[in-house]
Amino acid sequence: DAGITQSPRHKVTETGTPVTLRCHQTENHRYMYWYRQDPGHGLRLIHYSYGVKDTDKGEVSDGYSVSRSKTEDFLLTLESATSSQTSVYFCAISPGQFNEAFFGQGTRLTVV
Amino acid sequence: GQQLNQSPQSMFIQEGEDVSMNCTSSSIFNTWLWYKQDPGEGPVLLIALYKAGELTSNGRLTAQFGITRKDSFLNISASIPSDVGIYFCAGSYLLNYGGATNKLIFGTGTLLAVQP
Numbered sequence: 001d002a003g004i005t006q007s008p009r010h011k012v013t014e015t016g017t018p019v020t021l022r023c024h025q026t027e028n029h030r031y032m033y034w035y036r037q038d039p040g041h042g043l044r045l046i047h048y049s050y051g052v053k054d055t056d057k058g059e060v061s062d063g064y065s066v067s068r069s070k071t072e073d074f075l076l077t078l079e080s081a082t083s084s085q086t087s088v089y090f091c092a093i094s095p096g097q098f099n100e101a102f103f104g105q106g107t108r109l110t111v112v
Numbered sequence: 113g114q115q116l117n118q119s120p121q122s123m124f125i126q127e128g129e130d131v132s133m134n135c136t137s138s139s140i141f142n143t144w145l146w147y148k149q150d151p152g153e154g155p156v157l158l159i160a161l162y163k164a165g166e167l168t169s170n171g172r173l174t175a176q177f178g179i180t181r182k183d184s185f186l187n188i189s190a191s192i193p194s195d196v197g198i199y200f201c202a203g204s205y206l207l208n209y210g211g212a213t214n215k216l217i218f219g220t221g222t223l224l225a226v227q228p
Contacts, residue, residue: 042200042217043155090154099143099204101216103154 003027004104006091012110019078021107023091025071031094032074033058033101035064036087043090046073049074118201118219125191128228134185135223144177144184148220150197158199159186159205167207186189191226198223 003026005089013019023032033048035058035089045058057067063085065077088108092101118135123147125131143162147155159170161177161184168175172185184203188195201219 040220042220043202045216092154099216100145100157100160101202102157103147105154106152 004091004093004102006089006104006107008107009105010108012112013081015082015111016080019081019109021076021089021091021109023076023104025074025093026091027095027102028071029093029095030071031096031101032068033092033094034064034074034076035090035092035094035103036060037090037106038087046076046089078109081109083111085109086111116201116203116217116219118222120222122225124225127191127193129191130207131188131191131195131224132185133199133201133224134183135203135219136183137203138182139203139205140181141184141203141205142181143216144175145202145216146173146175146184146186147200147202148197149200155200173189187222188224191224193226193228196224196226197206 005024007022031050034046035043037043044060046060046064047058049055049068052068067075088106090106091104094101116135116137145160146158148158149155158173159168164177164181165179166177168210172189177184196222200221202216204216
């Protein structure tokens with residue numbers, strides 16, 4: 001298994017509070033991604049990173065920000081959580097650009 | 113934007129049967145990936161395809177990269193109960209933008225149930 005650790009695995013938070021999810025990799029891959037998975041929508045890209053401090057938006061980036069200060073860590077922040085951000089969040093990594101992405105185990109986030 | 117149409121949405125089969133699922137698009141892809149996701153887990157990569165016409169096997173799984181580069185299929189032979197899960201296709205396409213030149217999108221998944 002690819003060395004990807006997501007934390008926390010589960011979180012319940014209140015509307016309007018900030019939330020940060022962490023993805024840590026031990027593979028030294030250049031590319032890291034955050035996806036959300038919702039019924040009927042499959043996996044949708046939120047943000048991705050192509051190097052330290054190099055990030056870009058995905059298709060559903062509104063309400064989310066990311067940071068990557070080290071190769072191994074990619075953080076996803078919800079500045080002010082809303083109920084529509086209740087979802088399962090997956091981090092993924094890949095050695096090349098969007099090829100052979102390997103996924104973490106996911107974080108189930110519930111915003112109440 | 114790019115879209116992947118994955119079918120069927122769900123399949124309910126008997127153990128031992130063969131399974132076939134596919135993904136199609138109106139757009140051209142340069143890589144096709146097939147994943148399996150078990151409940152409560154992240155998707156696990158099964159097969160990666162890089163060239164049009166490529167046929168690749170991984171045990172009882174066989175996948176092909178369509179010759180038009182707009183489709184791919186996954187076959188599972190002699191299904192067993194542990195094949196149960198959701199299978200996703202994913203396609204990588206070329207997009208010149210910023211520091212990355214490829215994007216990866218996912219199909220909506222095929223739910224496979226295997227009756228022992």
